[in-house]
Amino acid sequence: MTSNTLQPSGSKPATLLDPYAQVSFGKAERLRFSTSSPFTPNYVSSNLSGSSDPMAMYNARVKGRQILLENPAKESRLRKMQEERRTKKMTQKERKKVGLIGRREAKQKGVWKFDSAQARFRLFLPLHQLWMGYMSELLNLQQRPAQPVSRDMVKKAMPSASSMHPKLLKADFHGSIVSVSQSKNPSIVGVSGIVIYETENTFKVITREDKVKTIPKQNSVFSFAVPLYSTLSASHHDDASLPIPTPLDSSGEAAETLKTVLDTEHLLFQLYGNQFRFRSADRAGRKFKHKETIEL
Template identity: 55%
Template sequence: MSMLTQVDPYKPLALGTSQNRRVKLNTDAPFTPTYIQASLTQSGDPQGIYATRVKNRHIVLENPPRASNAQKEHDAKKARRESEKKRRKTGALGRRSTGAKGLWKLENGSEKFDLFLPLHQLWMGYMSELLGLWPPSSVPVAEAMPNASSMHPKLVKADFHGSLLTVRQSKNPCLVGLSGIVIHETENAFKLITRKDQLKLIPKQNSIFTLAVPLYSTLLRAQFEPAEAVSSALSGQHSGTVLDAPHIAFDLYGNQFCFRSADRAGRKFKAKETIEL
């Protein structure tokens, strides 16, 4: 009959080598820093290496799953549905609804250039305030000229309804020379009222426009001008356009301007080289 010897599994190992020593871990010495610092035997500063390269850093063990094209289309449709619900709650009309109801169509007999001169004068005042123009005859012409680098970011995001545009160059020769007040801007075209009381639809694509901006401010400042000058200016403020006074001309490339006015206001434009038509 053989005698069975009992072995205590919890008895510490009777090995004197340093490689088999049991490591006692506690909150003051957790496993990760203790193990890494003990493994860096060839480094002179294992604690510094752990603090700069390992501590508070997460390692991704596997690549996250990529979103499929079907999932992207589903998310895009869901976002469009949510935006459509918000628009319906506010009661705002979309582009299709406004086009179907004819909200952007002028009434018969309202295609008059003089009828939209007050809108043009209002736009000149808007430009004067936006660009911070000087009052007339207060400073010389050289000093009144604003800095071009500060004007460009404001002009590309400005509202052009009421501005005076002229087609300087176009692939369609019939459009060259047309000039008028902008009464409606879409993503791909301008609607102008010419001096001949004609409504023209000018495409932005393959066209270069000239935009005129007043050099001096057109806003009336009663605190600086006498009452007689203010009354005379009020009586004749709708008689001329921006071309009848000192102005600044800019070239507007339609190929790089195919955006709605609302989209341009929140868009970040980057400086690019312009290719001629």
């Protein structure tokens, strides 16, 4: 097979290399390797006689390259499945050692079953107070001033909406007071209470009438409030744990000292349940996109 190529005037004729030519080694000749004259560069440069600069071609195309002499070992599917089972068993052992249980096991053991005898609104006021302190620390709220609050002071104390919204989306709502402002189900409009349990699709609240209500998030619009000023003491710092309110006694005498967020200066927000259908643990690691709200 021959080929005719046009050569520019004044240039040397191109030399054809035969890739099937025998290597110019004598019979029974041993290769001698030394660091002063490596074999690979010398071999490549000696066989590239048609190139104007053999060492440049070696540095560009050969130096530092590696050739796989065989296909890499592929892990079998059976061994991969065995590794996954082993990892799953180890994870379950670690969870049992720590004392953690899954949602299915907790449901079977009745961990989240509520005792109707404990359905008292005043018994969950300390939980609500704890949530107010949690919001104060999360939103970095200011301390309440000593003088009477004016409108200008409220504007200065109000955090920016751009900093509050991402935090509230990932916040824990156990202990908050939520109210149904709109819903396609008219029978739940106006229901308000302290959140005692949140699932992916529902809020379970305890109302002021000491009744437990399960409110679906779908097709419902909720309203909730956060305090305008911090409910924590001025000496509280971020590394310290939140103060736990004193539990109420059976007579409820301490109920007068515990106020809800609605009894003080507060900020009111609306929450659209269709965009909030996630568990609290899933919301903490989810990245929400800013988009317009679809009305009911």
